[in-house]
Amino acid sequence: MPRPFPIALIGQRFMGRAHSNAWSQVSKFFDLELQPVLHTVAARDREGLEPFARRWGWKNACSDWRELAAQPEIELVDIGTPNDVHREQALALLAAGKHVACEKPLAGTLEDARAMVDAAKRAAKKGVRTFVWFNYRRCPAVALAQRLIREGRLGALYHVRARYLQSWGGPQTPLLWRFQKKFAGTGAHGDLNAHIVDMARFLSGEEIVEVHGAIERTFVKEREIPGSPGKRGKSDVDDCVLFLASFSGGATASFEATRLAHGHQNDNGIEINGEKGSLRFGFEDMNVLELCEAGDARTGGWKRIMCTSAGNHPYAAAWWPDAHVIGYEHGFTNMAADICRVLAGGEAEVPLPDFADAYQTQRVLEAALLSARKRCAVKLSSVK
Ligand code: SOE
Numbered sequence: 001m002p003r004p005f006p007i008a009l010i011g012q013r014f015m016g017r018a019h020s021n022a023w024s025q026v027s028k029f030f031d032l033e034l035q036p037v038l039h040t041v042a043a044r045d046r047e048g049l050e051p052f053a054r055r056w057g058w059k060n061a062c063s064d065w066r067e068l069a070a071q072p073e074i075e076l077v078d079i080g081t082p083n084d085v086h087r088e089q090a091l092a093l094l095a096a097g098k099h100v101a102c103e104k105p106l107a108g109t110l111e112d113a114r115a116m117v118d119a120a121k122r123a124a125k126k127g128v129r130t131f132v133w134f135n136y137r138r139c140p141a142v143a144l145a146q147r148l149i150r151e152g153r154l155g156a157l158y159h160v161r162a163r164y165l166q167s168w169g170g171p172q173t174p175l176l177w178r179f180q181k182k183f184a185g186t187g188a189h190g191d192l193n194a195h196i197v198d199m200a201r202f203l204s205g206e207e208i209v210e211v212h213g214a215i216e217r218t219f220v221k222e223r224e225i226p227g228s229p230g231k232r233g234k235s236d237v238d239d240c241v242l243f244l245a246s247f248s249g250g251a252t253a254s255f256e257a258t259r260l261a262h263g264h265q266n267d268n269g270i271e272i273n274g275e276k277g278s279l280r281f282g283f284e285d286m287n288v289l290e291l292c293e294a295g296d297a298r299t300g301g302w303k304r305i306m307c308t309s310a311g312n313h314p315y316a317a318a319w320w321p322d323a324h325v326i327g328y329e330h331g332f333t334n335m336a337a338d339i340c341r342v343l344a345g346g347e348a349e350v351p352l353p354d355f356a357d358a359y360q361t362q363r364v365l366e367a368a369l370l371s372a373r374k375r376c377a378v379k380l381s382s383v384k
Helices: 014-029 046-056 084-095 109-124 141-149 189-202 328-343 355-374
Strands: 003-010 034-042 058-063 076-078 100-102 131-132 158-164 208-218 222-224 232-234 242-248 250-260 267-274 277-282 289-295 302-306
Touching: 014 034, 014 046, 014 208, 014 328, 034 250, 046 058, 058 076, 076 084, 084 100, 084 109, 084 222, 100 328, 131 355, 141 189, 141 267, 141 277, 141 289, 158 189, 189 242, 189 250, 189 267, 189 355, 208 355, 222 355, 242 355
Parallel strands: 003 034, 003 076, 034 058, 076 100, 100 131, 158 250
Antiparallel strands: 158 267, 208 242, 222 232, 242 250, 267 277, 277 289, 289 302
């Protein structure tokens, strides 16, 4: 019989919904030793909090997240809040002995991220674990790609070409927290490049050692203030950041993140070219991995792999028969399963990023900003 595993969540907006769904569904689809109990949801919006808790099955609701640290039965706290409060919340909850699963990016600034990693190191001495919701690692197609590369199917890597293109950030979009430096730290860069830098590191199994050049742009400099028709405020974060980098094994890399690419709604994609072949993934067709293996010129070309086969593809056994595809929400549920597996002493299906892992991604994000602002190459060894 699985052991009840009381958890708490901070946040009730987009990630609050995605995480509530994952924690409430995971035991229905995975056989786990821990059964998440949705103990308490904390959020500032008192009015919306009770309806949210009822809708998603949270037993308790509170408007001050600090109360969670004092609840002895809560074992893990899931941070689904804007970037500027990740540090304060994680440090307090780790100090209280809670496992912490934090949304990406680790933090809005490298300084905050560093403080979180240091706190995680201290907490680890008491067996406390940390996790970061880089959910796209748990798309079966991405997880399969990682295994193929690790098995040597591509051989030595030559190029990594990653993009994360969205189209919702035009002038009509109000001044949300994601467009304000004091809350987000950066714009598309920390929001979207964080995902593809993590994915590139995860798939290649290598670290980025240098950023050779970068461009940071803010095209939409003012936006309407939500709830104040006609009043406008400064959008002081990037709308896009592009950069070139090198991996420790010599592979070249390009990264592009923007919220201004009409025609691309959630186009998180990557292509990796190696000596023996290439693979490519695009989230808008998230169940498919394409593989092109060098070899017979007559029958070569891209092979389209539908990653839904139980026993052959990661996570597929938990879901539906072949080609009965899964979606965005399932990556979060797959991650909730891996967190439960690891906390029960088992193994995740594919590696789970902790704060220390996510900090390496944060260092790359910082190196790209330095490169753009100083108009020079930046070695990662110079970004602590
Ligand atoms: C940005 O709009 C966003 O919500 C990201 O913050 C998420 O991490 C991504 O999964 C979807 O797009």
